[in-house]
Amino acid sequence: MTPTASLRESILQHLRYSFGKDPEHAILEDWRMALSYAVRDRITDAWIAATGKTYDSGAKRVYYLSMEFLIGRLLEDGIVNLELVEEAKAVLEEFGKDYGTVLSDEPDAALGNGGLGRLAACFLESLSTIGCPAHGYGIRYEHGLFRQSFVDGRQVEQPELWLEQRHAWEFERPEVRYRIGFGGHVDKRGETVRWYPGEVVEAEAFDTPVVGWKGRWANTLRLWSGRAIHPFDLDRFNHGDFAGAAQPEALARTISRVLYPDDTTEQGKELRLKQEYFLTAAALRDILRRFNNQFGDLRKLPSKVAIQLNDTHPAIAGPELIRVLHDERGLSFEESMEIARGCLSYTNHTLLPEALETWDEALFGRLLPRHIELIDQIDSTHAKQNPSRLNSMRADHQVKMGQLSFVMAHHVNGVSALHTELMKTTVFEELHGLHPDRIVNETNGVTPRRWLLGCNPRLAGLITESIGEDWVDDLEQLTKLEPFIEDTAWLDRYAQVKRDNKSELSNWMAQAHGLHVDPEMLFDVQIKRLHEYKRQHLNILETIAHWAEIRDNPNADWTPRLKLFGGKAAPGYFFAKDIIRLINDAAAVINADPVTAPYLKIAFLPNYNVSLAERMIPAADLSEQISTAGKEASGTGNMKFALNGAPTVGTLDGANVEIREHVGAENFFLFGMTAEEVMERRKIEGHAWKAVQADPRLKRALDLIRDGRFSPGEPDRYHGITGNLEGADYFLVCSDFTDYWRAQREVDTAFKDTRAWAKMAALNTARSGWFSSDRTIRGYMHDIWGAESLL
Numbered sequence: 177m178t179p180t181a182s183l184r185e186s187i188l189q190h191l192r193y194s195f196g197k198d199p200e201h202a203i204l205e206d207w208r209m210a211l212s213y214a215v216r217d218r219i220t221d222a223w224i225a226a227t228g229k230t231y232d233s234g235a236k237r238v239y240y241l242s243m244e245f246l247i248g249r250l251l252e253d254g255i256v257n258l259e260l261v262e263e264a265k266a267v268l269e270e271f272g273k274d275y276g277t278v279l280s281d282e283p284d285a286a287l288g289n290g291g292l293g294r295l296a297a298c299f300l301e302s303l304s305t306i307g308c309p310a311h312g313y314g315i316r317y318e319h320g321l322f323r324q325s326f327v328d329g330r331q332v333e334q335p336e337l338w339l340e341q342r343h344a345w346e347f348e349r350p351e352v353r354y355r356i357g358f359g360g361h362v363d364k365r366g367e368t369v370r371w372y373p374g375e376v377v378e379a380e381a382f383d384t385p386v387v388g389w390k391g392r393w394a395n396t397l398r399l400w401s402g403r404a405i406h407p408f409d410l411d412r413f414n415h416g417d418f419a420g421a422a423q424p425e426a427l428a429r430t431i432s433r434v435l436y437p438d439d440t441t442e443q444g445k446e447l448r449l450k451q452e453y454f455l456t457a458a459a460l461r462d463i464l465r466r467f468n469n470q471f472g473d474l475r476k477l478p479s480k481v482a483i484q485l486n487d488t489h490p491a492i493a494g495p496e497l498i499r500v501l502h503d504e505r506g507l508s509f510e511e512s513m514e515i516a517r518g519c520l521s522y523t524n525h526t527l528l529p530e531a532l533e534t535w536d537e538a539l540f541g542r543l544l545p546r547h548i549e550l551i552d553q554i555d556s557t558h559a560k561q562n563p564s565r566l567n568s569m570r571a572d573h574q575v576k577m578g579q580l581s582f583v584m585a586h587h588v589n590g591v592s593a594l595h596t597e598l599m600k601t602t603v604f605e606e607l608h609g610l611h612p613d614r615i616v617n618e619t620n621g622v623t624p625r626r627w628l629l630g631c632n633p634r635l636a637g638l639i640t641e642s643i644g645e646d647w648v649d650d651l652e653q654l655t656k657l658e659p660f661i662e663d664t665a666w667l668d669r670y671a672q673v674k675r676d677n678k679s680e681l682s683n684w685m686a687q688a689h690g691l692h693v694d695p696e697m698l699f700d701v702q703i704k705r706l707h708e709y710k711r712q713h714l715n716i717l718e719t720i721a722h723w724a725e726i727r728d729n730p731n732a733d734w735t736p737r738l739k740l741f742g743g744k745a746a747p748g749y750f751f752a753k754d755i756i757r758l759i760n761d762a763a764a765v766i767n768a769d770p771v772t773a774p775y776l777k778i779a780f781l782p783n784y785n786v787s788l789a790e791r792m793i794p795a796a797d798l799s800e801q802i803s804t805a806g807k808e809a810s811g812t813g814n815m816k817f818a819l820n821g822a823p824t825v826g827t828l829d830g831a832n833v834e835i836r837e838h839v840g841a842e843n844f845f846l847f848g849m850t851a852e853e854v855m856e857r858r859k860i861e862g863h864a865w866k867a868v869q870a871d872p873r874l875k876r877a878l879d880l881i882r883d884g885r886f887s888p889g890e891p892d893r894y895h896g897i898t899g900n901l902e903g904a905d906y907f908l909v910c911s912d913f914t915d916y917w918r919a920q921r922e923v924d925t926a927f928k929d930t931r932a933w934a935k936m937a938a939l940n941t942a943r944s945g946w947f948s949s950d951r952t953i954r955g956y957m958h959d960i961w962g963a964e965s966l967l
């Protein structure tokens with residue numbers, strides 16, 4: 177049977193026997209589910225084979241603990257990795273169904289906020305592509321990241337209901353359940369210490385297979401869902417208390433109800449800490465059960481188990497592992513601590529002080545009374561072994577999770593070269609002094625299967641036609657494109673791919689949002705979470721200044737530009753929400769201006785998510801990576817843009833530095849202060865005001881905003897923003913404005929030379945191969961985990 181015939185048969189089988197439909201009566205969702213099941217069957221074969229191979233080999237396993245996995249849609253990923261794109265298209269077409277429409281019917285699994293969660297998803301895919309035996313452990317949130325819409329330009333949040341539609345990918349594991357305790361008291365009898373929790377919920381496993389390139393390997397993403405031990409109180413029911421009877425279940429379920437939509441401020445503290453312990457304790461039980469079944473001797477744990485902590489969110493793994501080994505299995509405290517450290521490593525994803533986790537000791541002690549004792553013991557043991565002035569993980573009645581993670585990890589890594597160096601000189605300076613070999617760098621990467629082959633089939637096709645298909649899992653082969661770039665006919669084809677992608681995005685924007693734009697414009701894109709350090713307000717200020725300048729001189733030879741934005745603000749981050757509103761307000765005024773219409777348009781697309789990124793990135797001409805130097809740990813969007821042929825306008829921050837080194841300084845629009853200059857500049861009193869006085873364009877843009885040009889009838893709407901920028905301006909928007917303006921005008925000039933621009937774009941593609949997450953994962957395997965590929 178041909179692959180197409182076999183796929184057709186399996187789709188029809190599922191339509192009939194899994195969903196009880198014939199093709200005549202199947203609705204779109206039935207087709208999507210039947211296709212997903214057909215693909216899932218094939219993935220499952222690879223998955224079961226890989227699991228068997230791992231077991232038989234007795235190899236070391238990697239466990240990636242993360243509060244977030246921003247996996248997005250999985251159907252296309254599966255189809256692409258199994259190389260079934262043409263077959264799936266053909267079968268659907270036979271039945272009059274459009275491939276893209278069927279794929280788009282799948283809800284995005286948005287179990288993450290941004291970069292940290294998306295990185296975890298890329299890592300899972302790369303682990304499978306490489307054939308490294310691994311599990312991802314996370315929480316099966318009922319509501320992922322909120323759905324964003326705009327009402328009068330303002331962000332409105334609605335709950336995300338990804339599980340409301342049928343979801344094809346998970347296998348419920350009712351046999352894998354663990355009891356997780358909270359609160360209660362600690363009992364000490366001589367040497368024996370026991371924790372008796374006051375409240376217990378059950379964690380139930382749901383497994384999703386993650387398949388790698390060509391289906392050679394598949395690993396497991398295991399997500400935990402909260403449930404009550406006794407879901408229903410019959411006694412209460414029989415006494416007429418119908419609502420009360422279901423209460424235990426409702427309470428237990430809240431633990432996995434929502435993803436915290438905040439990556440800066442701390443809130444909902446107690447539930448958040450409960451979620452972190454819930455994930456970590458369930459994962460460790462599962463890891464130890466698996467280890468016990470196969471190996472037994474706990475002293476061998478570090479040679480068989482590598483546990484990666486994705487930021488400090490699962491940092492309780494240190495004390496929890498010690499608790500199990502010491503309190504429950506009777507090993508000495510010191511040995512338990514050594515074994516735990518032998519297994520654990522920690523990735524830091526931000527140096528922003530407000531995002532470094534600390535817990536109030538009273539809350540912590542109430543919820544985890546044994547763990548806080550163990551943390552104190554870890555702290556004093558560490559202090560004894562490494563005499564130093566500071567008792568670093570327990571100060572000001574707080575528990576500092578960053579310090580705890582550092583001490584309990586055999587390796588600590590940053591996510592870009594610059595970020596790693598800054599870790600050594602800022603937050604972890606003292607600990608780095610004590611343990612100079614512990615901090616290592618693993619620059620982030622992105623999976624080329626999703627972020628090129630899947631999302632940009634036109635470009636992928638041109639690449640494969642030119643250099644063969646080996647680049648898909650050996651991305652540095654893209655350098656083989658360089659000789660082609662010298663050939664103008666080839667370069668014209670490369671440019672045509674970008675034009676086609678832009679037309680496709682334009683059509684989609686018209687149809688989905690009623691936005692009509694000219695695909696000939698320069699598509700200038702900034703998509704990422706809203707944050708002051710990411711400086712979307714620098715972008716809109718420059719746009720406003722540009723608008724004013726075009727109006728001064730409408731007959732000049734302006735380069736037509738479309739400013740595209742996308743991103744969500746944390747619901748409680750009011751400043752960020754004001755920036756969104758300002759961009760939308762400015763868009764309303766500027767887009768309606770007939771004088772500037774041919775040259776400047778602004779669009780803020782609502783509900784930015786993984787799927788929208790997959791639409792926008794292939795169509796981008798220019799990538800905005802304009803954070804205040806020293807603040808963006810790495811960035812991964814920056815890599816996706818470069819790979820898809822959008823040169824960067826950016827600062828020397830995070831992985832931008834390395835991107836520029838790889839693609840070449842002449843193919844990158846650099847501006848702004850360095851991280852060192854930023855620190856110096858902040859010391860200058862009135863730095864913002866000085867910058868405003870020195871640049872009339874900046875002054876005019878601020879005046880327009882302050883005078884209510886974009887908020888008619890309410891001139892003070894943006895006084896919070898203008899006041900901040902002219903005052904403290906912590907993120908140095910004003911101080912970097914003039915250089916940003918210069919860089920943008922260089923972009924204007926460069927874009928006019930179509931061929932030279934295409935060459936620059938193509939060189940970005942050809943030289944971005946190093947930013948594959950396959951390279952990153954190999955780095956972790958070699959430098960941190962001591963794990964090997966079983967392929």
Ligand code: 26V
Binds near residue numbers: 437438439487
């Ligand atoms: C903190 C919190 C605090 C409590 C509520 C929920 C929550 C969620 C996330 C965070 C920390 C977020 C840190 C983060 O996302 N960092 C990003 O990590 C990317 C992957 O390494 C990196 O590319 C980005 O530059 C970095 O900002």
